[in-house]
Amino acid sequence: MKKILVACIVVLTLGLGEGYTQADRVLDMQKMAQAMQDMQSGLFYNNLDILKDGARDLKKAIINIGSTSHESNSTDVYETWLNNNTAMTKRIQRSISTTTDVIVERFANGDPTQALQEYSKITRECMKCHISLRKW
Numbered sequence: 255m256k257k258i259l260v261a262c263i264v265v266l267t268l269g270l271g272e273g274y275t276q277a278d279r280v281l282d283m284q285k286m287a288q289a290m291q292d293m294q295s296g297l298f299y300n301n302l303d304i305l306k307d308g309a310r311d312l313k314k315a316i317i318n319i320g321s322t323s324h325e326s327n328s329t330d331v332y333e334t335w336l337n338n339n340t341a342m343t344k345r346i347q348r349s350i351s352t353t354t355d356v357i358v359e360r361f362a363n364g365d366p367t368q369a370l371q372e373y374s375k376i377t378r379e380c381m382k383c384h385i386s387l388r389k390w
C-alpha cells in the first residue's frame with residue numbers, strides 16, 4: 255500500500271514538474287467553452303442531465319486557470335502587473351463556481367428563466383477576464 259502511494263506521488267510530482275503551462279491553460283479554456291455549450295444544450299433541450307454534466311466539467315476546469323509558471327516567475331513589468339491580478343482571477347473563479355451551482359438549482363426547481371440569467375452572468379465573467387487579462 256505504501257509503495258503504491260509513493261509511486262503515485264512520484265508520478266504526480268513528475269507530471270507537475272513543468273507547472274501550469276500555456277498549453278494546459280488553453281486546454282482548460284477549451285474544456286470550459288465545451289462545458290458552456292453543454293450547459294446551453296441542457297437549457298435548450300430541457301435536459302437536466304446534460305446541464306449537470308456541463309456544470310461539473312466547468313467547475314472542474316475553472317479551478318485550474320491562472321498565470322502559468324513561466325509568467326509567475328517573470329520580471330517583465332507588464333506580466334508582473336497581470337500576475338498581480340490574481341485577486342481578480344480568484345474572484346471570477348469563485349463567482350463562476352457558485353453561479354454554476356445556482357443554474358443547476360434553479361433549473362432543477364423549474365425556473366429556466368432564472369437559470370438562463372445566471373448562465374449569462376457566467377458568460378460575462380468569462381469575458382471580463384478576456385477583455386482585461388487576455389493579453390497574458
Ligand code: HEC
Binds near residue numbers: 279287319
Ligand atoms: C482569469 C482569466 C480568464 C477567465 C476567467 C476565462 N478565461 Fe478564457 N482565456 C484566458 C486567457 C489568458 C486566454 C488565452 C490563453 C493563452 O493563450 O494562454 C483564454 C483563452 C480562451 C479560449 C481560446 C482557447 C484557444 O483554443 O485558443 C477560450 C475558448 C476561452 N478562453 C473560453 C473561456 C470560457 C468559456 C470562460 C468562462 C467559463 C473563460 N474562458 C474564462 C483567460 C481567462
